[in-house]
Amino acid sequence: MSDDLRIGVIGLGLRKNLATAAHRPGRGSVVVAVADLDPAVRATVPDAYEGAVAVEDYRTLLDTPDVDAVIVATPDDTHEAIACDALRAGKPVYVEKPLGISVEQCDTILRTAHETGTRLYVGHNMRHMGVVRTMRDIIARGDIGEPKTVWVRHFVSYGGDYYFKDWHADRRRTTGLLLQKAAHDIDVVHWLAGGYTTRVNALGDLMVYGDLPRREPDTPRPDGWLREFDWPPAQRKDLHHVVDVEDVSVMNMRLDNGVIAAYQQCHFSPDYFRNYTVIGTEGRLENFGDRPGDEVRVWNTGPSGYRADADVVHRVPDAAGSHGGADASIIGEFCRFARDGGVTDTDPVAARMSVAAGALATRSLRDGGTPYDVPPLDPELVAYFASGQVSPRPA
Numbered sequence: 001m002s003d004d005l006r007i008g009v010i011g012l013g014l015r016k017n018l019a020t021a022a023h024r025p026g027r028g029s030v031v032v033a034v035a036d037l038d039p040a041v042r043a044t045v046p047d048a049y050e051g052a053v054a055v056e057d058y059r060t061l062l063d064t065p066d067v068d069a070v071i072v073a074t075p076d077d078t079h080e081a082i083a084c085d086a087l088r089a090g091k092p093v094y095v096e097k098p099l100g101i102s103v104e105q106c107d108t109i110l111r112t113a114h115e116t117g118t119r120l121y122v123g124h125n126m127r128h129m130g131v132v133r134t135m136r137d138i139i140a141r142g143d144i145g146e147p148k149t150v151w152v153r154h155f156v157s158y159g160g161d162y163y164f165k166d167w168h169a170d171r172r173r174t175t176g177l178l179l180q181k182a183a184h185d186i187d188v189v190h191w192l193a194g195g196y197t198t199r200v201n202a203l204g205d206l207m208v209y210g211d212l213p214r215r216e217p218d219t220p221r222p223d224g225w226l227r228e229f230d231w232p233p234a235q236r237k238d239l240h241h242v243v244d245v246e247d248v249s250v251m252n253m254r255l256d257n258g259v260i261a262a263y264q265q266c267h268f269s270p271d272y273f274r275n276y277t278v279i280g281t282e283g284r285l286e287n288f289g290d291r292p293g294d295e296v297r298v299w300n301t302g303p304s305g306y307r308a309d310a311d312v313v314h315r316v317p318d319a320a321g322s323h324g325g326a327d328a329s330i331i332g333e334f335c336r337f338a339r340d341g342g343v344t345d346t347d348p349v350a351a352r353m354s355v356a357a358g359a360l361a362t363r364s365l366r367d368g369g370t371p372y373d374v375p376p377l378d379p380e381l382v383a384y385f386a387s388g389q390v391s392p393r394p395a
């Protein structure tokens with residue numbers, strides 16, 4: 001009999017590449033059950049995952065004894081309820097990012113993990129992307145000295161299609177795209193800089209997608225909505241019936257170790273790209289592309305005029321699969337953690353801190369840029385997760 005980890009997947013929408021990465025019968029993990037509200041999605045399950053059952057209510061999946069661990073990939077506003085039920089059911093859980101849409105939701109999930117002692121994992125897959133790991137290795141080796149400032153420009157060319165044609169566009173479901181989309185990058189800023197944001201401010205606006213034609217409520221996303229992209233962006237139509245999140249946002253962060261960072265997001269650029277610059281006391285790095293084979297360049301001599309060739313050029317390592325190989329890598333880490341526990345590259349506390357920074361920045365941009373302090377996490381929870389999710393046993 002195979003000893004594959006038997007996985008239940010809750011939510012099999014666009015993010016189904018996680019389930020695909022988890023379905024490796026005979027090679028460590030297998031999808032045995034899927035819960036999804038949509039009957040059309042459930043109908044695809046037998047062909048996609050041989051032998052898997054498909055159910056409507058995720059609680060039925062949680063009650064199934066032969067599910068060892070679950071992946072939650074439903075819309076962001078549902079994560080708190082589903083993750084807490086999974087933790088209470090004693091099923092190690094992978095929650096897609098963002099962990100929640102508010103600080104309170106994240107803290108409830110972390111507290112429930114502590115109370116139940118069930119393993120919690122948060123899917124910040126960018127920590128498994130080659131470009132991010134390359135930048136982190138450069139910093140860890142000291143090649144640019146001590147990092148002092150991090151600047152991220154995020155060009156979201158497909159933004160009008162991916163984020164303004166469904167639930168993402170409704171702030172009741174996401175809070176805003178500075179939390180929803182940026183949670184990844186804020187987490188990477190924290191990881192590269194070695195600290196957490198304590199104070200934020202931000203400006204932002206809905207500039208292009210506020211006045212375009214919208215669909216009626218309860219109508220499905222249009223056929224081919226991710227195959228045919230309209231250009232220029234103002235030609236886009238069939239938007240979600242609620243559009244009240246910003247399509248441009250710019251945020252500043254001060255971290256607990258003194259690092260100052262900035263993150264900028266635009267949803268109507270022609271090209272998709274994340275551009276990171278990190279400046280340390282002895283150099284700077286910048287990525288040129290973010291896929292396998294692209295470059296991270298380091299300048300660590302000077303001063304000089306601009307030198308496109310830099311001092312050292314690092315290639316982002318080759319990797320196969322979605323998100324530059326990050327999805328297969330992160331699912332591998334989750335399966336190992338669900339079975340054995342131990343240290344992981346992703347971190348539930350860090351996931352909470354990125355949501356907290358994004359949530360407070362969103363509050364700032366909606367009241368004209370007022371700076372806000374990010375509320376700290378309960379020290380008892382910090383200690384629990386720092387210990388690897390192991391509670392001290394009473395003597």
Ligand SMILES: NC(=O)c1ccc[n+]([C@@H]2O[C@H](COP(=O)([O-])OP(=O)(O)OC[C@H]3O[C@@H](n4cnc5c(N)ncnc54)[C@H](O)[C@@H]3O)[C@@H](O)[C@H]2O)c1
Pocket residue numbers: 010011012013014015016035036037038041056057058073074075076078096097098123125166323
């Ligand atoms: N890490 C990444 O790179 C990345 C990329 C895209 C999306 N995401 C995250 O993945 C999650 C899913 O996003 P998506 O784009 O696949 O959304 P989606 O809308 O395409 O799919 C969500 C699926 O969940 C189902 N669903 C909704 N509520 C449910 C419930 N209560 N019980 C069972 N099924 C339910 C829907 O029927 C749908 O099939 C979100 O949290 C999103 O932020 C992460």
